[in-house]
Amino acid sequence: MEWFRLSLQLNNFPINGAEKLLQQIQEIPEQKYREYLERQRDSILKFHIENNEFYRQFCPTKNCKNWKDVPVMKKSDLQQPLQNRLSEGYSNRKTTYVGKTSGSSGQPFIFAKDRFAHALSWAGFSNRYLWHGIDLNKSLQARFYGIPLDFYGNIQERVKDRISLRRRFNIFNLSDEKMETFLRRFKKTKFEYINGYTSAILLFARFLKNKNITLKDICPSLRVCIVTSERLFENDKILMEESFGIPVLNEYGASEVGLIAFENTEEEWIVNSEDLFVEILDEQNNILPPGEEGRVVITSLYNKAHPLIRYDIGDTGILSEDSSHKHPKLQKLIGRTNDIAHLADGKVVPGLTFYYVTKTIITDTGNIKEFVITQTAMDSLKIEYVSEDNFAENQIQKITAAIQTYVGKDLKVDFERKNMLKRSKSGKLKQFTSLI
Missing domain, CATH: 3.40.50.12780 (ANL, N-terminal domain)
Structure with a gap:
């Protein structure tokens, strides 16, 4: 048939x-x-x-x-x-x-x-x-x-x-x-x-x-x-x-x-x-x-x-x-085209940059399952992640330093551990979003 x-x-x-x-x-x-x-x-x-x-x-x-x-x-x-x-x-x-x-x-x-x-x-x-x-x-x-x-x-x-x-x-x-x-x-x-x-x-x-x-x-x-x-x-x-x-x-x-x-x-x-x-x-x-x-x-x-x-x-x-x-x-x-971060110093950064920066470090931790990054203000980012444990202080410092190196200086980065990340109604997971 x-x-x-x-x-x-x-x-x-x-x-x-x-x-x-x-x-x-x-x-x-x-x-x-x-x-x-x-x-x-x-x-x-x-x-x-x-x-x-x-x-x-x-x-x-x-x-x-x-x-x-x-x-x-x-x-x-x-x-x-x-x-x-x-x-x-x-x-x-x-x-x-x-x-x-x-x-x-x-x-x-x-x-x-x-x-x-x-x-x-x-x-x-x-x-x-x-x-x-x-x-x-x-x-x-x-x-x-x-x-x-x-x-x-x-x-x-x-x-x-x-x-x-x-x-x-x-x-x-x-x-x-x-x-x-x-x-x-x-x-x-x-x-x-x-x-x-x-x-x-x-x-x-x-x-x-x-x-x-x-x-x-x-x-x-x-x-x-x-x-x-x-x-x-x-x-x-x-x-x-x-x-x-x-x-x-x-x-x-x-x-x-x-x-x-x-x-x-x-x-x-x-x-x-x-x-x-x-x-x-x-x-x-x-x-x-x-x-x-x-x-x-x-x-x-x-x-x-x-x-x-x-x-x-x-x-x-x-x-x-x-x-x-x-x-x-x-x-x-x-x-x-809309996955782009506009920073306070006038710099324009493709959202994929954040993915590459954080992914290398996050993979090294061994227990990270998923993460998403949100630009909440011109100088602020939020990283939500699913993990067996909270990020250790040295892990946070590594990620923050990488963002400063590859993205820009003076960016505030907040981290929040979740049991599950929010997906769209269709089930997609958008890994970078700018709210600006």
């Missing part, structure tokens, strides 16, 4: 037609691929100008004759009632799929995709997973995600899990006792892959390391681990691969546009160029060449229900210099 395909068909998503189109796109030769991308991006732009009142006001025809003049959309532009943003003919659930972003960027909004575009997104995921021997119709997934806590939402999600060959590991409780139950499930179930939020899976990997257990030894059917939604650091990837005994892959996507990039067997991040058009722009919205860092801006090439054209996803990244139109490669995903 092809459970993945059946679940989409039962929900009126035309997966067969989507897979056929995906194959046709993939058969376009490299020398004609630029023409395909430009034709399809111009087509979806024309469609929304003609059929979407919201987009006509956002992008008046006279100002959108050349692609470089098409305005960049931000999430703030879309935070208005969904009905105001839908295209003609896509105003009900029969023709559209409606979803909501997680809000991990601080700017959640409700979006819509027409049913064919949504099916095409899933066809892309299915295609990429096959690169690593994972068949969504047959392979059983160990799913490290959150789950709705209301009765109907919870039941609905669990039914979807059953149909979609997913077995959920609830990440809202990540105590050692809960990890033991996770381990027992792996011992008795033939999971083929792990999928979920990086921070939760990393915590499970650390639990296994402390017990000197390699997961594949007790669950030989495991093939790969796919992490998503939160950044994966190289040292963490090494730890996870050692603890699991399988490759760990990066998946980069967003609910409103689908799959953006996926790691292939050569450890390259291949950008989705089939149903997305991905650009890297500077602060003045100029298109940057491969090799230069800028904002990740995405056009959904087939979504007729809702315009997502030159949509600023909120991340910064770099395309590899050996990218082509058909096979763009993501050289580096740097992180969210």
